[in-house]
Amino acid sequence: MEQVTHKVSQMAEHLIGSEIIKLGGEIRDRILKGEQIYNFTIGDFDPNYFPIPEALTAYIIDAYRKNLTNYPVANGAPELRQAIVDLLMQKQGIQYHADEVLVAGGARPIIYAIYQALVDPQDKVLFPVPSWNNNHYTHLSHAQQVFVETTPEQQFMPTAEQLEPYIQEVSLLALCSPLNPTGTMFTQEQLLGICDLVLKENQRRPKDQKPLYVLYDQIYSMLTYGQSHVDPVALRPEMKPYTIYVDGISKSLAATGVRVGWGFGPAHIIDKMKSILGHVGAWAPRPEQIAAGKYLADVNRLDAFLSHIKAALQQRLQAFYEGIQYLKSQGFAVEAIPPAAAIYLTVQFDLKGYTSASGNTLQNTSDISAYLLSEAKVALVPFRAFGASDDSTWFRLSVGTTSMDDVKASLNAIESALKGLKKP
Numbered sequence: 414m415e416q417v418t419h420k421v422s423q424m425a426e427h428l429i430g431s432e433i434i435k436l437g438g439e440i441r442d443r444i445l446k447g448e449q450i451y452n453f454t455i456g457d458f459d460p461n462y463f464p465i466p467e468a469l470t471a472y473i474i475d476a477y478r479k480n481l482t483n484y485p486v487a488n489g490a491p492e493l494r495q496a497i498v499d500l501l502m503q504k505q506g507i508q509y510h511a512d513e514v515l516v517a518g519g520a521r522p523i524i525y526a527i528y529q530a531l532v533d534p535q536d537k538v539l540f541p542v543p544s545w546n547n548n549h550y551t552h553l554s555h556a557q558q559v560f561v562e563t564t565p566e567q568q569f570m571p572t573a574e575q576l577e578p579y580i581q582e583v584s585l586l587a588l589c590s591p592l593n594p595t596g597t598m599f600t601q602e603q604l605l606g607i608c609d610l611v612l613k614e615n616q617r618r619p620k621d622q623k624p625l626y627v628l629y630d631q632i633y634s635m636l637t638y639g640q641s642h643v644d645p646v647a648l649r650p651e652m653k654p655y656t657i658y659v660d661g662i663s664k665s666l667a668a669t670g671v672r673v674g675w676g677f678g679p680a681h682i683i684d685k686m687k688s689i690l691g692h693v694g695a696w697a698p699r700p701e702q703i704a705a706g707k708y709l710a711d712v713n714r715l716d717a718f719l720s721h722i723k724a725a726l727q728q729r730l731q732a733f734y735e736g737i738q739y740l741k742s743q744g745f746a747v748e749a750i751p752p753a754a755a756i757y758l759t760v761q762f763d764l765k766g767y768t769s770a771s772g773n774t775l776q777n778t779s780d781i782s783a784y785l786l787s788e789a790k791v792a793l794v795p796f797r798a799f800g801a802s803d804d805s806t807w808f809r810l811s812v813g814t815t816s817m818d819d820v821k822a823s824l825n826a827i828e829s830a831l832k833g834l835k836k837p
Contacts, residue, residue, distance in 0.1 A: 472704030489516025493706030520674035522695035526686035541571035542800030573606035591754030594809035766837035788830035
């Protein structure tokens with residue numbers, strides 16, 4: 414029978430699926446077939462190493478046993494929104510009302526709602542690369558992407574100087590700190606410069622023109638190692654009318670599958686986002702919302718859990734960092750940026766032009782990835798999957814699904830694979 418292919422929308426026709434999810438799925442398929450692979454591709458947690466808090470589990474079960482399984486309130490369970498408001502004051506010193514908070518089924522619906530609420534077709538969205546999925550959300554919004562490529566010298570974080578040439582033409586500036594994929598974060602000085610740039614631009618714009626808004630994704634803000642998290646409104650209170658935050662429990666509580674995220678910002682924008690998600694039905698399940706509200710209400714307990722998970726994550730990140738630095742000291746063309754936050758290490762394998770034992774020359778990033786996977790059984794995500802240029806030799810290494818034994822074994826495997834290469 415002849416197969417008929419019907420036309421779809423231009424948006425759907427040209428939409429690209431998540432490169433990270435695609436790569437992770439391919440690696441999982443190989444593992445299921447029996448291949449031994451050190452999989453550092455997905456920004457997730459293995460519950461065997463990083464289970465969610467026991468009290469959170471108990472609260473979820475209790476809510477189901479009490480049959481709290483009907484529709485949640487459209488903007489989120491009141492007790493959860495109040496717990497979020499209290500947490501923001503305690504952790505970041507910023508004051509919001511519960512009506513300025515919107516709960517959803519993870520952070521992704523919140524990001525989608527921000528784009529849909531603020532970005533018109535053909536508007537321009539400005540963001541740094543590498544960064545996570547801003548190109549896809551821009552496409553979903555029928556908008557135009559404007560991006561600046563950051564460098565390792567600036568920890569892959571954007572600067573006001575880089576953004577300034579484009580700031581007058583864009584409607585939304587999408588920022589993330591701590592940053593996925595790098596695990597680096599803004600310093601106070603860096604973010605202050607960007608805030609002042611945004612405030613200056615909004616003073617310039619006529620009152621009848623849409624302001625320049627900032628999407629500030631701080632989903633990893635509680636997973637920092639030494640450096641303090643900074644945010645726009647805490648640094649410049651005048652940023653409050655223009656800033657919409659993204660947050661949730663998926664990373665801080667290792668609860669990626671529990672699907673409780675939230676956004677907060679100006680009430681009139683949050684209300685529009687609520688309407689958008691109400692039509693999508695992207696609510697977090699009511700039992701999980703109630704449980705998260707109970708758990709987050711006890712800050713001392715939260716801090717105890719964070720202390721535990723951060724120590725375990727930092728141990729892995731630091732071991733990888735020191736391992737890469739050791740390989741560098743042995744003359745191998747590798748580099749890593751010291752881990753500052755999140756669950757990621759930024760690593761470089763500058764192996765273009767190197768030749769393998771089989772006589773194949775590594776000509777591009779794909780060749781480097783394939784060689785590491787073939788010879789070291791190590792799977793990483795290249796920065797080009799996050800919008801960086803195709804010739805970038807930097808990679809994201811995620812530690813949430815690995816043990817310390819795997820850290821040591823994979824570093825040994827990487828060393829053996831590097832020894833098998835001939836310099837150009």
